[in-house]
Amino acid sequence: MANSFAVLASRKNVGDMADGLDQVGARLRAARHAHGWTLEELAARAQMSVSTLSRLESGKRQASLELLVPLTRQLGVRIDDLVAAPTVDPRVRRSVIRRDGMVIAPLAPEGSAVNTYKITYSPDPNGCSELRVHDGYEWLYVIAGRLRLRLGEQDLVLARGEAAEFDTRIPHAMGAAGNRPAQIISIFNEAGVRMHTHGAAAEVDAP
Template sequence: MSGTEQDVLAGVGSRLRTLRKGRGATLADLAQETGLTSSTLSRLENGRLRPTLEQLLPLARAHGVPLDDLVEAPPTGDPRIHLRPVRRHGLVFVPLTRRAGGVQAFKVIYPPADRASTTSLQTHEGYEWFYVLNGRVRFVLGDRELELGAGEAAEFDTREPHWIGSAGDEPAETLAMFGIQGERAHLTATHPHH
């Protein structure tokens, strides 16, 4: 095994133990969730067994974390989230959540409006909520068109045809939450009774 590979796998056992204990799960619980034996799980956690991809994939799923977090997690005690921007269709997505599945949060940066480009409406499974941080956003939903400024928010079912982009000559930035199964992001305010 190369030195680099050894480094990448070095902390896997302690991370697996920390994740399991953080969830309050026993080795028997995890064995049931992953199909691995309690003995194998114990040997992985104490570093006596070198993990394989076939073992790490069900463990990442069971713990609800990306595979990267098992093999290349930041050092223990480092509270920072290491964000990796993704560029897609001219937009920049900065993931703000690290768990796999459930509602995902992103900062989305839309480039300045290009008047020549056509507005192509899209539909897909899910539910989205977004809040405009900076700039102005042009939001097309079905046959409605809205312009939102900083501090304004919208939520919608993504099965309805939609398009979001910058409405001005400056980039627009939003905070977006997206639920692939259609989970809705609800903010609940408690109103005191008078």
């Protein structure tokens, strides 16, 4: 709570914050109800008038630091719990990469802990690409077409709806099986990202 106080104390009023105030009253009311207290009981504990508390909860009274501090102390919540954080746009908008017959569409934000991609393999008359090795693991799920997976001495074909997980330190290669593209959802570590996207900067599409 100390950090919240430091931020808010630098402003005359919590209402000066650009976002996140529209839910203060509703959250105050929910916290009060969670304790099973009436307006009168919480107002008495926080040493404020019932009218002031009622107006805060209904949004008719602007929330100030001086009003919220005693309430949060009685309710056992932080000011951060009352002030909603601005809603972050959840959409992922990253460029598609075209490389070595693949179309690689990132499905997670850059820097995400989980690297998720939709990869489309174009039919290749020469078969799979050469075997590669890198640290980590890869998980994949076939969403369209048929995928040829060479893994060590195994030569497998995965149909739509099939999944695979393997140690990428084992020599492996993937490509479309047959004359139709294969689409997969793939999750791999940072080493896998470099292997799939390295050197593709000149082939990046505009968003």
